[in-house]
Amino acid sequence: MERASSGAAALARNYRGGMDPVVGSTPKVVKSEQQWRERLDQDEYAVLRQGATEAPYSGDYVEEKTQGVYECRACGAELFRSGTKFESHCGWPSFWDPSDSEAVLLREDRSHGMVRVEVLCASCHSHLGHVFEGEGYPTPTDQRYCINSIALRLEPDENA
Numbered sequence: 325m326e327r328a329s330s331g332a333a334a335l336a337r338n339y340r341g342g343m344d345p346v347v348g349s350t351p352k353v354v355k356s357e358q359q360w361r362e363r364l365d366q367d368e369y370a371v372l373r374q375g376a377t378e379a380p381y382s383g384d385y386v387e388e389k390t391q392g393v394y395e396c397r398a399c400g401a402e403l404f405r406s407g408t409k410f411e412s413h414c415g416w417p418s419f420w421d422p423s424d425s426e427a428v429l430l431r432e433d434r435s436h437g438m439v440r441v442e443v444l445c446a447s448c449h450s451h452l453g454h455v456f457e458g459e460g461y462p463t464p465t466d467q468r469y470c471i472n473s474i475a476l477r478l479e480p481d482e483n484a
Contacts, residue, residue, distance in 0.1 A: 351446075351447060351448050351449045352399075352401075352446075352447045352448070353398075353399040353401075353447050353448040354448075355448075357373070360372075360373050360398070363398070364397070364398060367474055368397055368398070368474055368475075371451060371472050371474050371475055372396075372397065372398045372450040372451055372452075372474075372475055373398075373450060373451070374451075375435070375442075375451040376451075377453075377472060378416075378472045378473060378474050379415075380414070380415025380416060381415045382415075382473075383416065383417065383472065383473020383474055384473050385417040385473040385476055385478060386415065386416060386417055386473060388406075388409075388417070388478065389406075390406065390478060390480050390481075391406045391407075391480065391481040392405075392406050392478050392479050392480040392481045393405055393406070393423065393478070393479045393481070394406070394409075394417075394419075394471075394476045394477070394478055394479075395476065395477045395478075395479055396445040396447065396448060396450060396452070396475065396476070396477075397450075397474065397475055397476055397477045398445065398448050398450040398475075399445060399447050399448035399450070400477070401427065401445055401446070401447035401448070402423050402424070402427060403422055403423060403427050403428060403445065403452070403471075403476070404419040404421075404422055404423055404427075404469070404471070404476075405423045406478075406481075408420050408421045408422075408423075410461065410463060412461060412468050412470070414468070414470055416453060416470045416471060416472060416473065417470075417471050417473055417476065418468050418469065418470055418471070419468075419469040419471065420461070420463035420464060420465045420466075420467055420468070420469070421464070421465050421467065421469070422469065426446055427445075427446055428443050428444060428445065428446055428452065428469075429443075429444040429445075429446050429449070430442065430443060430444075430455060431444065433454065440454045440456075441454060441455050441456075442454055443455050443469055443471065445475075450475065451472075451475065452469075452471050452472065452475045452476075453469065453470045453471035453472050453475065454469075454470050455467055455468065455469045455470070456468045456470060
């Protein structure tokens with residue numbers, strides 16, 4: 325499935341001006357910023373490497389029902405499975421748990437005058453979105469991993 329570009333203008337209003345390095349963790353996939361720019365298109369780079377947020381309801385996977393594995397668009401690491409995806413009506417794909425406890429890193433994000441928990445790919449330290457908890461969703465974890473569609477690539481389950 326090809327995604328429609330959300331456009332740099334849609335990302336710019338949520339752009340926070342870059343990301344701080346992750347402290348205490350070394351990524352498995354290491355590339356220079358130039359290599360990331362060559363691998364990712366402008367919108368992908370803005371979200372994954374600079375911490376921007378795509379506009380709500382603009383991503384390919386918000387309403388996606390296909391069974392499969394959601395991978396990091398930057399490095400291909402497995403992040404989430406469709407069995408943990410749920411409808412939160414927030415405008416971004418939502419999952420109640422990563423596919424493996426070591427698939428993602430969490431860190432405090434104090435951007436935009438808020439305190440949130442940022443979700444990063446553990447393999448390449450790319451920005452994926454944020455996780456929220458205690459919102460009352462009827463999920464096993466009461467967590468909502470709110471992930472930018474543009475940060476993901478869905479590998480459909482061939483047996484589904």
